[in-house]
Amino acid sequence: MSEIVGVILAGGLSRRMGGGDKPLLALGGRPMLAHVVERFRPQVDALVLNANGDPSRFGVTDLPVVPDTLPGHPGPLAGVLAGMRWAETHRPGARWVATAAGDTPFLPLDVVRCLAAALEGRPEEAIAIPSSESGTHQVFGLFPVSLADELEEGLLSGEARKVMAWIERHPTAVVPFASEGGVDPFFNANTPEDLSRAEALASSSSPKATI
Template sequence: MTTEPTLGVILAGGLARRMGGGDKPMRQIGGRTILDHVVERFSPQCDALVLNANGDPGRFAAFDLPVVADTVADNPGPLAGVLAALDWAAENRPEIKWVVSVAGDCPFLPRDLVARLHEARMRENAALAVAASGGRTHPVIGLWKVALRSDLRHALVDEDMRKIDRWTARYPLATVEWPAVPVDPFFNANTVEDLSEAEGLAKIAG
């Protein structure tokens, strides 16, 4: 675990349109839900873990995690989930100054995610850090400063900002690259076909 107290948030507020709706993290890979895989890899890296999701929180009761809903209306996207986690940390765990967000449909997350994001942020004197693999950044997989929550709320509510990389471009940003072979750690299951591919990848992901 990193020496910096860190809250992990699993973003599960998506509408899963390409899978016909429902909760993508509750689909199964290898006989377990994607969310089970995410929690197993992510939880040991964090001081606390919350789940960002809207609607009835009872559907996630088996995971015994606080379920934090968006505080900005009309499903504005993952930035709203990040803001909800920053607000939750400030109100419930004021000793935690950092939040790491991950997508709820990424079953092969790296086990050194939080440590490497913090290392890059400190090394480069950055305000934020983001993950990358295969030459592509993953804006949803990021390290966020709780102290920036008012700025983020302003961007979301007053500026109607939706794209994560538009907001992060305002700050010094560290980018951390992971190898994409033999398995891209940020593979995400967006479609039914992705679920089939993930079944095979799970055998070599370790």
């Protein structure tokens, strides 16, 4: 299998959380980002963090911080594109970028493997995304690096501002994931109330790790 570059998307504006860098909020005694890195890093061949602004604030990790290549915060697909461009330069053998949200501390430990399996035998431009009881999760996905130029054109023209609409322009595999212990594996902490719930879940079940 070709190399897969993982991209943690942390470039959102976090309006519902009151602004700031949501992945750096404390969860279980360490940054929420630490939980994401711990679960996602073993699944990919290289891992980067997509975020804008001063990269030093993510010094708690050893990850390369890759900013959007387009101005104006055009949304999650800009982070996907940034990961694709990084892969083209630093991992030219990579066929896909796998994405994960920086506020999903319980993401599946096999999400990349399952998405890759769903693309076997499909066209080169096919995309795989996960789903769960709460719906599809297009911020997570396995995206061919070969779509970088098309994606950039779509973002510049405005045609790729709606994530699912752009994804569905390509052959798409939707891979279902079951809840684990009653918890949606793609649970994300969007609000202070969500963070409180995640804190309770993390203190009872999440293993410790360093990043």
